[in-house]
Amino acid sequence: MLELPSLHRRRILQLLAASGSISALPAVALAQRTEQVVLYTTLNSQSVETANDVARQALPHIKPSAVVGGSSQLLKRIEAEAAQPRGDVFWTSSANVMHGYRTLFEAYRSPEAAAIPAALHGPDDLWMAANLHIVVAMVNARHLPGAAPATWADLTDRRFKGKVIIGDPGNSSTAFTALWGIERVLGADGLKALAQNIVVSSSASHVVRSVGQGEYAVGITFESTAYPYVAGGQKEIGIMYPQDGTFTVADNMALVKNAPNKDAARRMYDLLLSRGMQLALLQNAYRRPSRNDIDVSKHLDMPPLADIKIVPVDETEAASDRDAFLTRWRAHVAAARSS
Incomplete structure (x- = not known):
């Protein structure tokens, strides 16, 4: 099977710095204890590794971990765990799959939502397109x-x-x-x-x-x-x-209702929607951004939408x-x- 080319870690950091996604963090933030955030994800290893690289720089006090599987498999797992959730963020699936599990998600409007076209917002802020x-x-x-x-x-x-x-x-x-x-x-x-x-x-x-x-x-x-x-x-x-x-199909993510690491989950959710993250995922995993401020043709040989x-x-x-x-x-x- 063809191996996907990976970005050098330095290139990911360059993308983040250029997009303003890495900002100086106050010393008190760096001194905070490490917080966990668990991603239930359908994405491939290149996407997960890219997200981890970005998170290490942008959210140094948050440690993401991933449980990987198919969308139906993971959503059924979230459903089975609803009384005592173990996951924090579901990342990603289409709306026609997620609609049947909408009671499992926590409504949240990210500050990054302004850069996502309205047509890609989920109902009642239950999910948001992470890519297209x-x-x-x-x-x-x-x-x-x-x-x-x-x-x-x-x-x-x-x-x-x-x-x-x-x-x-x-x-x-x-x-x-x-x-x-x-x-x-x-x-x-x-x-x-x-x-x-x-x-x-x-x-x-x-x-x-x-x-x-x-x-x-x-x-x-x-x-x-x-x-x-x-x-x-x-x-x-x-x-x-x-x-x-x-x-086109919006590939959506959502916060798990009553997630065990709610604050960290929101920060990770925001990061996954950020310009720096979506640029890194475009160049490293070829995931077309959901944001309207990224011209894919300037970064890869892909036509603009x-x-x-x-x-x-x-x-x-x-x-x-x-x-x-x-x-x-x-x-x-x-x-x-x-x-």
Whole structure:
């Protein structure tokens, strides 16, 4: 599996200093006893290590630790621990997943919220977007059956039969978001035609790995999971931002209600939304910022959001339509296999 390049620790500190995220702390703060803060996180090791590096400099008296897992797994754990919480911050998942667990979160409006567009604020300040995902197609140019695709509609062409891979939308929020949105762009017939060409993987991580290794020509995934292969120097790998429109997904975080380290949790929450942290996560883990004061194109070879055709999707509608959509999708897949 491709290893993600990591920022040198000095570079992280340079980012923080340039953004003003590290400020001189009074001596009394440095003398404070160490406080714990426990992050229940779905993020990869590069993101967690980056956050820890930033926190060591910006919050030297706070010691973060991470419990890593899938979003549903961690949310069910928070639910099981509700009478005596052990985690402080949940970091991160989409709103259509978090909505069913909203009673587990503590309302909080961070001072950093002013830099986050209003559309990325959760209901009643129960969560906030820590970064933004974009649904893309990861393309291996060496294995394309003809011209490179430019749209979702292109992927319905029969020349792509067996050449496109996606995760199972029943257990991958990435795949569900992508396919639910594609149905809005292409309609029911377009989704059915795509199902004729697509291979469904039970492992979301296998999608990008298999395209990177040349097993498939196209993988439908998030920008942040495809970009490491571009950054890693695989010249045959490219990212398609579909010209017929694609979708953004806010990756949200929340404070755990009645968290054991409430004050430290709020400071860590603020730091995760800060400009310095989001710059470090962009450059080290390729996570597109949720803040409106960072131009990603000045830091990486990513297009600014304004240059991408975005189709608005209603995550509340997506959540309510989930079961019905999965039934439709499975019927399309079954029909494709029998044809």
